[in-house]
Amino acid sequence: xxxxxxxxxxxxxxxxxxxxxxxxxxxxxxxxxxxxxxxxxxxxxxxxxxxxxxxxxxxxxxxxxxxxxxxxxxxxxxxxxxxxxxxxxxxxxxxxxxxxxxxxxxxxxxxxxxxxxxxxxxxxxxxxxxxxxxxxxxxxxxxxxxxxxxxxxxxxxxxxxxxxxxxxxxxxxxxxxxxxxxxxxxxxxxxxxxxxxxxxxxxxxxxxxxxxxxxxxxxxxxxxxxxxxxxxxxxxxxxxxxxxxxxxxxxxxxxxxxxxxxxxxxxxxxxxxxxxxxxxxxxxxxxxxxxxxxxxxxxxxxxxxxxxxxxxxxxxxxxxxxxxxxxxxxxx
Ligand code: ASP
Ligand code: MG
Numbered sequence: 001x002x003x004x005x006x007x008x009x010x011x012x013x014x015x016x017x018x019x020x021x022x023x024x025x026x027x028x029x030x031x032x033x034x035x036x037x038x039x040x041x042x043x044x045x046x047x048x049x050x051x052x053x054x055x056x057x058x059x060x061x062x063x064x065x066x067x068x069x070x071x072x073x074x075x076x077x078x079x080x081x082x083x084x085x086x087x088x089x090x091x092x093x094x095x096x097x098x099x100x101x102x103x104x105x106x107x108x109x110x111x112x113x114x115x116x117x118x119x120x121x122x123x124x125x126x127x128x129x130x131x132x133x134x135x136x137x138x139x140x141x142x143x144x145x146x147x148x149x150x151x152x153x154x155x156x157x158x159x160x161x162x163x164x165x166x167x168x169x170x171x172x173x174x175x176x177x178x179x180x181x182x183x184x185x186x187x188x189x190x191x192x193x194x195x196x197x198x199x200x201x202x203x204x205x206x207x208x209x210x211x212x213x214x215x216x217x218x219x220x221x222x223x224x225x226x227x228x229x230x231x232x233x234x235x236x237x238x239x240x241x242x243x244x245x246x247x248x249x250x251x252x253x254x255x256x257x258x259x260x261x262x263x264x265x266x267x268x269x270x271x272x273x274x275x276x277x278x279x280x281x282x283x284x285x286x287x288x289x290x291x292x293x294x295x296x297x298x299x300x301x302x303x304x305x306x307x308x309x310x311x312x313x314x315x316x317x318x319x320x321x322x323x324x325x326x327x328x329x330x331x332x
Contacts, residue, residue: 007172049080184245
């Protein structure tokens with residue numbers, strides 16, 4: 001029986017490589033999917049290659065040749081994601097839930113001709129909608145599509161996030177969840193700074209700034225697509241039930257959201273409207289003075305202050321700056 005599929009009832013769930021690394025992890029993922037499916041959602045799942053599969057495939061190819069062809073690399077790497085989809089579908093079917101795995105091209109994802117870094121040009125959702133209409137959980141291989149020559153293309157490292165958000169946009173889905181082994185986006189690197197706090201919400205703009213400073217939470221392009229089509233993106237852990245971080249078009253003025261350290265002497269302070277937050281800017285200048293730091297370069301934009309120092313910025317300085325601008329901030 002074929003039912004009408006509405007975008008409002010549709011959610012897209014993306015699971016990263018560490019979430020699908022082995023059969024045990026796949027069972028955790030399957031249970032998460034089933035819980036949401038049982039709440040009457042149409043479910044589209046996008047998966048990455050298992051664990052370090054992509055790294056392994058690249059290494060093996062490079063052992064065969066120093067001049068790997070991009071087209072052949074796409075053929076090879078896209079297989080990693082396909083394995084995850086088939087395994088997850090086999091498991092869901094075994095658990096009594098109707099599921100179907102689709103490659104990027106079977107899911108109707110058309111790209112330009114740039115192998116290894118392809119851009120999505122259009123998505124023909126008819127196959128996805130047909131399968132959803134039959135009550136199936138649709139599992140799509142991330143990070144891949146097909147070009148006009150019917151050759152497989154891939155989207156660059158981390159590109160499965162982009163598949164997920166682009167499919168969510170094409171289906172006009174309610175939300176796109178990006179599940180991984182981290183709880184969400186933090187005010188600074190939680191591995192280095194113990195006071196780092198998980199953020200409950202961020203604007204697309206802020207998330208783009210955080211990503212462009214090197215934080216590898218989300219693939220840059222997926223944030224741009226989310227912003228363009230206004231798809232809320234929720235990053236969450238696969239392995240607990242804590243609320244994640246929602247990236248959407250809701251804008252909070254004058255809150256410092258994140259301090260990111262890139263390289264050894266560059267720090268960026270991110271938050272919407274930071275350019276108008278004179279008190280904050282004064283605090284930063286005072287901090288630089290008090291800690292006898294020397295500035296090589298300073299850039300201020302709508303939502304980011306970036307400073308390159310002459311000095312090496314160690315974790316202690318980062319911690320102090322975080323305390324000054326974020327930890328004591330009651331709105332966090
Ligand atoms: N498997 C690809 C990578 O490792 C794509 C992805 O995980 O999103 O980069
Ligand atoms: Mg990823």
